[in-house]
Amino acid sequence: MPLRCEIATQDKLLFEGPVDMVVAPGSEGEMGILPDHAPLLTTLGYGVLRVRQGGAEQAFTIAGGFMEVQPDVVTVLADVGEKVDEIDLERAQAAKERAEAMLKAVTPAEAEKYLALEAALRRSTLRLDAARRYRRFGRPGPKPSRKPEES
Numbered sequence: 001m002p003l004r005c006e007i008a009t010q011d012k013l014l015f016e017g018p019v020d021m022v023v024a025p026g027s028e029g030e031m032g033i034l035p036d037h038a039p040l041l042t043t044l045g046y047g048v049l050r051v052r053q054g055g056a057e058q059a060f061t062i063a064g065g066f067m068e069v070q071p072d073v074v075t076v077l078a079d080v081g082e083k084v085d086e087i088d089l090e091r092a093q094a095a096k097e098r099a100e101a102m103l104k105a106v107t108p109a110e111a112e113k114y115l116a117l118e119a120a121l122r123r124s125t126l127r128l129d130a131a132r133r134y135r136r137f138g139r140p141g142p143k144p145s146r147k148p149e150e151s
Contacts, residue, residue: 003035005051007060007076014060014081021052022074024067033069040069046122048084048130049076059084059134063123080123087131096124 002018022033025047033040044065051058064079099121106114 001035001072002053003033003037003072003074005074005076007049007051007078007081009065009078009081014078014083015051015058017053019051019053019074022076023050023052024076025049025062026067033074036071037069039071040067042067042069044076044078046126048126048134049078049081050134057134059130061087061123061126061130063119063126082127084130084134087127087135089128089131092124092127092131096121096128099124 002020003022005015005017005019005022006013007015020035024031024033025045027043027045030047031042044062044067046063047061049060049062051060060078060081060083062076062078062081065081066077068075068077099117103114103117103121106117108114
């Protein structure tokens, strides 16, 4: 009997459907969830969350959030998330380069700005690494139809 899985961010539902397995980036390390798993509530770190359905696998970048596991349901509430196949590599590379350049210009007195830029760089690097590793055959993602994110 498959698990029912829902993966959502605050602004959209990334995935909903039956899965055979969920592999998530927990804050303490990667964890695999199979049907009839013991109930669990955990925080998520930065990483790639994968869902397996039969022989197919879908991957999502996740940057923080929570995951609730019940024996037949997995619910992921991600702070930030994106389907790997939808990542625009050029846009992610540009965001990474902007964050790197801005980090070099921050003074030690601007600790809060430094932490925000460091988080943006971490998200951009995660998106690029995930797209390169999990995207099928280097297929380019769709051009975004929404306004550019502030990374």
